[in-house]
Amino acid sequence: MFRNTHLTDRLAKWLPRLVLTPSMVMVLVGVYLFMVWTGWISLSSSRMVPHYDFVGLEQYIRLWSTPRWHTAVINLFLFSFLFLAITVGTGLIIAILLDQNIRAEGALRAVYLYPMSLSFIVTGTAWKWILNPDLGIEKVVRSLGWESFVFDWITRPNFAIYTIVIAAVWQSSGFAMAIFLAGLRGIDNSVIKAAQIEGASLPKIYRSIIIPMLRPAFLSVIVLLSYIAIKNFDLVLAMTNGGPGSATEVPSTFMFSATFRRNQMGVGAASAIMMLMTVAAIIIPYLYSELKESRHAD
Amino acid sequence: MPTKTGSARKSVIIGKFIIYGSLIAIASVYLMPLWVMVTTSLKSLDEIYSGSFIGLPQAITFDAWAKAWGEACIGTACTGLKPYFINSLMMVVPAVALSTGLGAINGYVLTKWRFPYHNVVFGLLLFGCFLPYQAVLLPMAQILGMLKLSGSISGLVLVHTVYGVCFTTLFFRNYFITIPDELTKAAQIDGAGFFRIFFSIMLPAALPILVVSCIWQFTQIWNDFLFGVSFTAGENTPITVALNNIVNVTMGRKQYNVDMAAAMIAALPTLFVYIVAGRFFVRGLTAGAVKG
Numbered sequence: 001m002f003r004n005t006h007l008t009d010r011l012a013k014w015l016p017r018l019v020l021t022p023s024m025v026m027v028l029v030g031v032y033l034f035m036v037w038t039g040w041i042s043l044s045s046s047r048m049v050p051h052y053d054f055v056g057l058e059q060y061i062r063l064w065s066t067p068r069w070h071t072a073v074i075n076l077f078l079f080s081f082l083f084l085a086i087t088v089g090t091g092l093i094i095a096i097l098l099d100q101n102i103r104a105e106g107a108l109r110a111v112y113l114y115p116m117s118l119s120f121i122v123t124g125t126a127w128k129w130i131l132n133p134d135l136g137i138e139k140v141v142r143s144l145g146w147e148s149f150v151f152d153w154i155t156r157p158n159f160a161i162y163t164i165v166i167a168a169v170w171q172s173s174g175f176a177m178a179i180f181l182a183g184l185r186g187i188d189n190s191v192i193k194a195a196q197i198e199g200a201s202l203p204k205i206y207r208s209i210i211i212p213m214l215r216p217a218f219l220s221v222i223v224l225l226s227y228i229a230i231k232n233f234d235l236v237l238a239m240t241n242g243g244p245g246s247a248t249e250v251p252s253t254f255m256f257s258a259t260f261r262r263n264q265m266g267v268g269a270a271s272a273i274m275m276l277m278t279v280a281a282i283i284i285p286y287l288y289s290e291l292k293e294s295r296h297a298d
Numbered sequence: 299m300p301t302k303t304g305s306a307r308k309s310v311i312i313g314k315f316i317i318y319g320s321l322i323a324i325a326s327v328y329l330m331p332l333w334v335m336v337t338t339s340l341k342s343l344d345e346i347y348s349g350s351f352i353g354l355p356q357a358i359t360f361d362a363w364a365k366a367w368g369e370a371c372i373g374t375a376c377t378g379l380k381p382y383f384i385n386s387l388m389m390v391v392p393a394v395a396l397s398t399g400l401g402a403i404n405g406y407v408l409t410k411w412r413f414p415y416h417n418v419v420f421g422l423l424l425f426g427c428f429l430p431y432q433a434v435l436l437p438m439a440q441i442l443g444m445l446k447l448s449g450s451i452s453g454l455v456l457v458h459t460v461y462g463v464c465f466t467t468l469f470f471r472n473y474f475i476t477i478p479d480e481l482t483k484a485a486q487i488d489g490a491g492f493f494r495i496f497f498s499i500m501l502p503a504a505l506p507i508l509v510v511s512c513i514w515q516f517t518q519i520w521n522d523f524l525f526g527v528s529f530t531a532g533e534n535t536p537i538t539v540a541l542n543n544i545v546n547v548t549m550g551r552k553q554y555n556v557d558m559a560a561a562m563i564a565a566l567p568t569l570f571v572y573i574v575a576g577r578f579f580v581r582g583l584t585a586g587a588v589k590g
Contacts, residue, residue: 015492016411023400023463024419030460031426034434041436050440090324097321100314110576111325114332117572117579118565119521121538125545125561126331129338129554140351170331178580231430234523238542255432260528269436276433283428291421 035276042269050265059266068246069271072254075161079250080229082165083172087225088218090169091176096206098177099184109181113174120171124238127167128154157247160240164248168235172228176221183217184210223286230279251275339363339559346554362555366563370556372543373532379563381533382540386520386567388451389536393458394515400459401466401511406500408467409474410482411492420471426464435528442529449530457529458519465518466511469585473507474500506578513575514582517568537564 045055063069094112098105115123130136133152141149153159187210195205233252240248242257251271259268330352338346339362341355368378404423408416438457439448447453477500485495501508526536535543541564545557572579 012492016407017413019403019492020407020419023404023423023467026460026463027423027426030434030438031429031464032422034437035429037437037440038433038435050436094321094324097317097324100317102317102321108321108325110573111328113576113580113583114569114572115328116583117517117568119523119538119541119568121521121523121542122561122565123331125541125557126335128545129558130331130334135346135349135351135554137351139349143349170328174328175583178584182584227428231432233432234538237523238545241546252430252432255435256524256528259436265436272430272432272435275430279428279430280425283425287421287424287428291417291424 038269038272038276042266042273044266046265046269048263048265055266059270063267063270063274066267068249069251069254071246072249072251072271075248075250076230079161079165079168079232080226082162083168083229084222084225086165086169087173087176088221090173091221092180092211092214094173094177095180095184098181109177112177115171116174118171120232120234121238123167123171124235127163127170128239131163131166154240155244157244160244160248164232164236164239167239168229168232171235172225176225179217179221179224180214183214187213219286223282226282227279230275335558335562335565339366339555339562341555343551343553343555347551362553362559363563365553365556366544366559370544370553370560371547372540375533377533379537379540379544379560382535382537383563385451385534386537389454389458390516390519393455393462393519394512396455396459397462397466397515398508398511400463401468401470402501402504402508403496404463404467405470405472405474406496408471409477410479410495410500420467423464423467426461427468429461429464431461431524435524439529449532449534451530451534453529454525454536457525458515458522462515462519465514469507469511469514469582470504472585473504477503506581509575510578510582510585513571513578514585516571517579517582520568 040052041050042059043056044051044053045058098109102108131151131154133139133150133155136151138149138151141151154163191209191213192205195209200208231252232250233256236242236248236250236253242249242253251274255268255271255275258264258271334352337353337355338351340358340360342357342359342361345356366378367380369376370378372382408420442448442453442456445453445456447456481499482495485499490498520536521538522536523538523542526539527542530536530539541560544560
């Protein structure tokens, strides 16, 4: 210990911070500086290349007067609402069923979760084929004898967004199941036993005791699924490419085509900032409460 | 249970029957797309158009797989997925190694060498996990251009490392926080330095989370589409972008069997990892929901 000179002592003191520096620089630049930079572009007149002038909220006004953006926002709400409701419902039901001392639970769980390991492009490709009206499910049902069966949602402007919901639910409900199952396993068995002794039926125990106790799991699932819904891009692109027409446009596809295809960089940046603010409004309170709670738990 | 009457036992059996029945029914719905993908990829195009969708192939043929791997056209280049598969590998391996390595050492510093405001640093990193990447695409494109990395696999490695570090740091930080500080304090008293403690105490203890981190990063980066399609083009794209291009070819009779074989080729690496190490994959998945 006494061999240490003053200099190496000081180096040792700073070493941990020094080691952290490259990552901090990457994140400060790549996340925070870039966010501000995008905000700056959204306040400029940029079209094909960035211009660093200042035009105030002009691009935001242009964005909100674009019908395509309105379609995108409405689609996002419609998609998110259905996707969340169905995914949470399916995930919870599967988790409750799996929690009944099931044999081969591991294998079944693996089946429900494998879609989560696939790329949205793969999922989209598969579902586009399954939902194809000429050769897919529609034809199967017709060949079974129901000749007038029609399932051509993917090609109809008013229904195409629902096909994306189907594929997204298939991909993500295993994730909801995993979190609910972890929540169920964390519940003290004695609570349930006590209720059973008092003569409560199993559905009643679930409704009035177990599900209310899953509140933290619900919060996590809803927040994380909302994030998945907002950034959903690949799945739309692979399944409908925003079409038919612009029927399945969502903010992420709007941002991409405005920026990289239609030379409206300023509008694209403005739409990106709208997305960022939506995510921040959901995620920051969530992270804050999670971190605060864990400090109490320490 | 001796106190149970016959009818009660019967209702338990019926209950079990309903539970298993629903679980198996749901499982078959989940497996259906995979089944359809695999069987379609093994059929001939004529068989597909003559109308078998859900059934087994009458004659199994690997032509579609060979085509998807080596001949299918992406734009004007008819090279199949093979070069893009290699692109993805060249992107994934360094990006996973770099982001996991940095995450491990960051987690170590944030838990065992706390400094003022270490929680602020962690909070800043944490929000990076939930960043909608659209908000950074434009500046990133500019910077990649300035670094002469536009359109290259090295550029994608950099991008995935930058945003991956947020996740990997979260994994390691939450893991190292459970290792008692006394362990590192004792090692310090024995004269072990910063790196010595990291390599001979922390890393060996971190094997499970190392696996979680590698698998999570591998899956995320392999499956990425947004960065690939925004920052690369032509022969430099990763496999997800190439797959989307193959599928969206509109000329001639659509080759659904080749599409499905291509989708399977793009899915196999992550599917393989999931089957071999699913337990670790689930841990990565739920890490975002587990309190930090």
